[in-house]
Every structure is written in C-alpha cells, then in structure tokens.
Amino acid sequence: MRIWRPIVAAAALSLTLAACGSTDTPETTPTSAGPWQFTDGSGEVVKADKTPTRIIAHAGEAAALMSFGIKPVGVYADESVKTDPNLKGLDLTGIEILGEEWGKIDVEKAASLRPDLIVGDYWPAEKAHSGLEEGVDEKSKKLKELAPVVGVSQGKSIVDLAEGYEALAKSLGAKVDAPEIAASKKKFEDAVTAFKAAVATKPNLTVLAMSPADDKVYVANPEFAPELLDFQKWGLKVVNPDKPDPGFPYWENLSWENADKYQPDLILWDGRSYTDTANAEWGKKQPTWFAIKAAKANAVVSWPAYWLHTYGHFAAELDKLTTAIKAADENVGS
Amino acid sequence: MSSSTVRARRALALGPGLAVLGVILALVAFLSITLGSRDIGLSDVLRALAGLDGDGSIEHTVTVDMRVPRTLLGVLVGAALGVAGAVLQGVTRNPLADTGIMGVNSGAAAFVVLAITVLGVRGVGVYIWFAFAGAILATLLVYAIASLGREGATPVKLALAGAAVTAGMGSLTTGIVMTNVDALNELRFWQVGSLAGRYAPILTGVAPFLVIGLVASLACGRALNGLALGEDTARGLGQRVGLTRAAAFAIVAVLAGAATAACGPIVFVGLVVPHLARFICGPDYRWILPYSMLLSPIVLLLADIVGRVVARPGELQVGVVLGVLGAPVFIGIVRYGRLSEA
Numbered sequence: 001m002r003i004w005r006p007i008v009a010a011a012a013l014s015l016t017l018a019a020c021g022s023t024d025t026p027e028t029t030p031t032s033a034g035p036w037q038f039t040d041g042s043g044e045v046v047k048a049d050k051t052p053t054r055i056i057a058h059a060g061e062a063a064a065l066m067s068f069g070i071k072p073v074g075v076y077a078d079e080s081v082k083t084d085p086n087l088k089g090l091d092l093t094g095i096e097i098l099g100e101e102w103g104k105i106d107v108e109k110a111a112s113l114r115p116d117l118i119v120g121d122y123w124p125a126e127k128a129h130s131g132l133e134e135g136v137d138e139k140s141k142k143l144k145e146l147a148p149v150v151g152v153s154q155g156k157s158i159v160d161l162a163e164g165y166e167a168l169a170k171s172l173g174a175k176v177d178a179p180e181i182a183a184s185k186k187k188f189e190d191a192v193t194a195f196k197a198a199v200a201t202k203p204n205l206t207v208l209a210m211s212p213a214d215d216k217v218y219v220a221n222p223e224f225a226p227e228l229l230d231f232q233k234w235g236l237k238v239v240n241p242d243k244p245d246p247g248f249p250y251w252e253n254l255s256w257e258n259a260d261k262y263q264p265d266l267i268l269w270d271g272r273s274y275t276d277t278a279n280a281e282w283g284k285k286q287p288t289w290f291a292i293k294a295a296k297a298n299a300v301v302s303w304p305a306y307w308l309h310t311y312g313h314f315a316a317e318l319d320k321l322t323t324a325i326k327a328a329d330e331n332v333g334s
Numbered sequence: 335m336s337s338s339t340v341r342a343r344r345a346l347a348l349g350p351g352l353a354v355l356g357v358i359l360a361l362v363a364f365l366s367i368t369l370g371s372r373d374i375g376l377s378d379v380l381r382a383l384a385g386l387d388g389d390g391s392i393e394h395t396v397t398v399d400m401r402v403p404r405t406l407l408g409v410l411v412g413a414a415l416g417v418a419g420a421v422l423q424g425v426t427r428n429p430l431a432d433t434g435i436m437g438v439n440s441g442a443a444a445f446v447v448l449a450i451t452v453l454g455v456r457g458v459g460v461y462i463w464f465a466f467a468g469a470i471l472a473t474l475l476v477y478a479i480a481s482l483g484r485e486g487a488t489p490v491k492l493a494l495a496g497a498a499v500t501a502g503m504g505s506l507t508t509g510i511v512m513t514n515v516d517a518l519n520e521l522r523f524w525q526v527g528s529l530a531g532r533y534a535p536i537l538t539g540v541a542p543f544l545v546i547g548l549v550a551s552l553a554c555g556r557a558l559n560g561l562a563l564g565e566d567t568a569r570g571l572g573q574r575v576g577l578t579r580a581a582a583f584a585i586v587a588v589l590a591g592a593a594t595a596a597c598g599p600i601v602f603v604g605l606v607v608p609h610l611a612r613f614i615c616g617p618d619y620r621w622i623l624p625y626s627m628l629l630s631p632i633v634l635l636l637a638d639i640v641g642r643v644v645a646r647p648g649e650l651q652v653g654v655v656l657g658v659l660g661a662p663v664f665i666g667i668v669r670y671g672r673l674s675e676a
Contacts, residue, residue, distance in 0.1 A: 101512070101513070213523065214523040214531045215523050215526075215528060215530045215531045215649075215651070216530070216531075216648060216649065243647065245648070252647070252648075253645075253647070253648030253649075254647050254648060255370075255371035255372070255530065255642070255646075255647060255648055255649040256400065256530065256531060257370050257371045257372035257396045257400060257401075258371055258372050258646070258647040258648075260392060261647055286531075287395045287396075287399040287400055287533065288392065288395055288396065288400070291392045291395065
C-alpha cells in the first residue's frame with residue numbers, strides 16, 4: 001500500500017496540504033552568529049547556539065530559501081530534480097541531491113554533509129515535516145536525528161507559506177530587503193493586483209480544478225489546496241465539490257459517466273498532467289469529457305497544484321491564470 | 335437405479351439449466367446497461383439503444399458508447415476467466431489453481447511497465463497488447479520450466495514453476511516502478527481489475543481472442559474428464575496426456591491473457607465459479623465448462639453493477655467489489671459447501 005501513497009490521486013498526499021490552518025506566523029530573532037531561534041510550524045521554538053549554515057532542505061523549501069539567497073548544502077525531492085517544478089531553472093551545483101523519490105532519503109550521505117538544520121514543511125494534519133511523514137522509509141526518517149527540523153506550516157494560503165520562509169531566511173541571515181528580492185515581491189503583488197482586477201471584470205465566472213485520469217475524473221477540493229483558497233480569497237469563484245471522498249478529502253471522485261456533474265466556465269487543469277494538447281486528447285479518449293462545455297470550448301488552463309512555495313513561482317503562475325481569465329467567456333458553462 | 339440412469343437424468347436437467355442461465359445472463363447484461371453511476375431513466379436508455387434520441391445527448395453517449403461496450407466486455411472477460419479457471423483446475427488437478435498462480439497477472443504487469451519505461455508507450459489501447467504478450471509469455475515460461483525432466487509438466491511442478499515465475503516477474507515490476515513514477519501511475523490504472531474506462535476499441539481488440547478461446551475450450555471437456563482420473567488411468571484409456579496438457583495451457587494463456595490485458599487482474603471469478611459449477615453439475619467437465627462460461631459473467635457483471643451504484647458519483651472497481659464480497663462467499667463455500675476436489 002505504501003507504494004501507492006505518492007501517486008494516489010496524484011502526488012497530492014505526499015507533497016501537500018493539511019487540514020487545519022495554521023495561524024502561527026514564525027517569529028524571528030535578529031540575525032548574527034547566534035544564538036538562533038525559530039518558531040516551527042508545530043509551535044515548538046527551536047533554538048541553537050549558532051545560526052545554522054549547513055542546511056538540508058526539501059525541494060520546494062530549498063527553492064524558497066534559495067530565492068532569498070540561502071543556499072542549502074543538500075536537497076531531497078519527491079521526484080527527479082530535473083522535473084520538480086520547484087527546482088526548475090535553479091542552479092544546483094554544489095548541492096548534494098539526497099533523494100529523488102517520495103519517502104526515500106539517503107541519510108548516510110546527508111550525515112556526511114554535517115548539517116546543522118533540516119528544513120521541511122510542517123503538515124498539521126499529519127503532524128510531521130516533509131520527509132518524515134507516515135509512510136516514509138524508517139531508514140529515511142533517521143534524517144531527523146542529524147539536526148533540528150524546522151518548517152513553515154502548510155495551511156490555508158501560499159502567501160503565508162512564502163512569508164514564513166521569508167522569515168526563516170531572514171533568521172538565517174538573508175538580506176530579505178535586497179533589491180532583487182524586493183523586485184520579486186513587487187512582481188508578486190502586481191500579479192495579485194492584476195489577478196484581482198481580471199476576476200472583478202468577470203463576476204459570473206466559475207472555475208473548477210480538475211485532474212482527469214483513465215478510470216475517473218478527480219475534482220479538487222479547495223479546502224485542502226492553499227493556492228485555490230488564495231484564488232477564492234481574491235474573488236475567483238472556485239467551485240467547491242459537494243461530495244469529497246471521505247477517506248481522501250483532497251478530491252471528489254467522479255466516474256466518467258458523471259464527468260459533466262459540474263459545468264464551470266473555465267477548467268483549472270492539474271499542472272502535473274497539463275499539456276497544450278491534453279484537452280483535445282482527453283476529448284478523443286473519453287466520450288464524456290466534451291460534455292463539459294468548458295472542455296469543449298477549450299477553456300482550460302494549467303493549475304499549479306500543491307507545490308508553490310515562493311513569490312516568484314506564484315507570480316509566474318498567477319500571470320498565466322490572469323491571461324486565461326481575461327480570455328474566458330463567463331457564459332460557457334451556463 | 336443404475337448409475338447410467340442417474341447420469342441421464344442429470345443431463346436431462348442440466349441442459350435446460352444452461353438455458354435458464356443464458357436467460358439470467360441476458361437479464362443481468364440488460365441491468366448492466368440500464369444501471370450505472372449516472373442516473374438515467376429506463377425510457378432514455380431504451381431510446382438510446384433504439385437510436386431514437388439522436389447522437390448528441392449525454393444519455394446516448396453514456397449508454398451506447400460507455401455502458402454497452404463495458405457490458406459486452408464484462409460478458410466476454412467473465413466467461414474467459416471462469417473457463418480458464420475451470421480448465422486450469424482440471425488440468426493441474428489443483429482445486430486452488432487460478433490464472434494468477436500461472437504467472438498470467440505478473441507477466442502482464444511486468445510487460446506493461448517495461449513497455450512504459452523502455453518503449454515510452456502511453457495509453458491503455460496500446461499497452462494492452464504488451465500485457466497480452468506478457469501474460470502469454472509468462473504462461474509459456476511456466477509450462478516450459480515445469481516440462482523439464484522426465485515426467486513432464488506434472489501438477490506439482492507447474493505450481494512450483496508458477497510461483498517462481500510470478501515472484502521473478504513481480505520483482506522486475508517492483509524494481510521498475512520504484513524508480514519510475516510515470517510507470518507507477520500508468521500501472522495503477524491497470525493493476526486494479528476494472529471494467530471502467532474501456533471502450534469499443536479495447537473490446538474489438540480482444541474479442542476475437544476471447545471468442546476463439548471460449549469455443550476451443552468447449553472441445554476439452556472429455557479430455558479433462560480423463561485427466562481427472564489420474565494420469566496413468568488417462569494414459570491407460572488411450573489419451574495423449576502431454577498433448578492434452580499443452581492444448582489446455584494454450585487455451586488458458588489466450589483466455590486469461592486477453593482478459594487480463596483488457597481489464598487488469600481480476601481474481602476470484604476464475605477461482606470460485608468453477609467450484610460453483612462443479613457443485614451444480616458434478617465432476618463432468620463437459621458440463622462444468624459451459625456452466626462456468628455462463629455463471630462467471632453473471633457474477634462479474636453483478637459485482638460491477640454493485641460497484642457502480644454504491645459509490646456515486648464515483649465508482650468502485652469491480653476487482654475491489656469482488657474482493658470485498660468474494661472473500662466471505664469463498665469462506666462459506668469452503669466451510670459449508672464441501673469444496674469438491676477437482
């Protein structure tokens with residue numbers, strides 16, 4: 001069964017989100033050589049005599065730290081670092097890759113790096129950090145014995161996550177007010193403003209986040225997808241499915257006979273399987289896919305499902321969505 | 335009353351019994367077209383079947399393009415699995431034989447992941463052919479290994495060879511999917527036995543193999559009866575034991591291979607239905623085979639219907655339903671029904 005976990009309903013389970021929201025914003029202390037402390041997503045205050053410098057981080061968290069100029073010595077990812085969207089385009093030279101599959105971390109290699117901090121998201125629902133969750137290899141879990149583990153809590157918003165890692169980076173000595181970081185933040189704020197403006201011009205637009213698969217269609221439950229909650233907060237009407245799978249509430253499962261249960265005006269398509277030709281291919285393969293009017297009208301756009309950690313990535317994805325919203329017809333689904 | 339009169343009486347009842355099963359199967363098939371995870375009224379279904387509602391409506395699409403091929407596939411695959419199980423239990427004289435222990439499922443799975451990783455194959459329509467090839471190859475391999483040595487492919491050697499090949503193929507599959515998430519994703523769809531998501535192209539692809547295998551199997555009854563008496567007796571009766579065994583294995587490979595390729599591994603039907611058939615008709619394979627052929631699709635379609643209506647708006651895979659409902663039934667048979675030795 002364990003082998004299923006990373007893929008069941010897409011890597012969602014492993015990479016992602018958690019039920020209860022976290023309101024605790026990590027606190028920081030002024031940076032110097034130490035002592036150092038950081039409030040972990042679990043609420044625990046982690047302390048050290050010296051500010052950590054040899055950091056091992058999970059992929060998305062590493063990308064977040066690197067965006068503030070903090071370079072980890074080692075990274076563990078849930079998939080190949082060549083395809084992980086968090087790491088795309090990042091210079092990984094000098095960083096040891098400690099794992100490229102969910103739940104598998106080379107702890108021996110990690111120990112040889114003599115880390116003084118491990119960074120992974122905290123999952124309130126699972127009460128564990130990324131890489132240390134239920135289902136991970138027992139051997140891999142020994143990672144936590146090498147150094148203190150901290151992370152920002154996965155909750156109700158990507159913005160909280162980005163801000164949390166900004167605070168962590170700051171505590172580790174990053175100059176978070178460096179001009180390129182300010183520029184990246186500005187870009188993000190502009191992207192949000194543009195997104196809100198585009199949404200405001202289409203008050204009747206409804207969108208549905210979906211992930212079609214060979215045996216069924218998955219409809220995402222925004223409650224467990226922080227980026228979808230952000231979209232809702234900014235005014236976009238993301239449909240809440242009415243019958244999420246009780247055992248795996250990230251999704252509602254629709255049989256292909258019921259693929260047209262919802263009629264959104266725009267489909268947010270799981271970015272992990274989205275391609276430019278995917279909609280046409282599924283229309284050909286599944287007799288009922290085009291019974292969804294938005295699919296028939298090719299009103300589909302990639303949805304950055306469950307992986308965002310940084311202002312930069314979120315800004316880029318928001319820009320794509322804003323373009324799609326501007327082009328969308330709010331009467332397709334009605 | 336002489337035993338020959340008993341046999342004649344029994345045969346007298348078994349013939350009409352077969353006709354009754356045929357009618358039940360037709361009714362269940364009709365149910366399978368009218369019921370599903372989507373609620374469609376009976377009149378809409380009938381209009382769609384009669385072609386009176388035009389092409390555009392979703393009711394038409396679901397009924398004609400999804401439920402009809404799904405039901406036909408269920409009938410053929412069910413019949414194939416039941417017959418393959420009956421033949422295998424007869425030829426190996428092992429009442430617990432099912433196609434899984436002959437390496438069919440593991441061979442098919444290994445070839446699916448190889449096709450995905452090495453050849454970059456995508457899509458069910460393509461990789462079912464690799465699954466088919468893998469299933470046949472695994473069965474042949476089992477047969478070849480078991481045939482080594484003087485006595486030929488004896489039941490014990492077949493069971494051992496089957497276990498060895500299954501283990502080997504299984505580690506190959508695990509080894510690949512552990513390092514390849516794509517393969518794991520594709521395999522996941524295939525590995526839970528299901529009739530969902532299979533449409534006309536898959537049906538027409540495997541149907542010829544299934545039909546040929548089913549027809550050929552009906553000619554095996556007498557030979558399997560001979561083998562059931564023990565190999566020496568069969569030989570004494572002038573039967574060519576090696577030839578019978580080879581022919582029976584070829585039929586099992588084609589039937590189980592094509593069925594597994596199309597729907598993924600579906601257990602239980604092939605194991606239990608032959609016992610049910612034997613319970614009804616006694617030890618005569620000339621009756622066990624046709625009874626298995628009709629009983630199995632009835633069981634499979636009923637399980638599929640249950641899976642489609644209990645989890646709306648989603649569905650449960652028929653493999654899961656059979657596992658959940660099947661285990662207690664099987665225990666019941668073993669416990670109370672006197673599991674008759676083949």
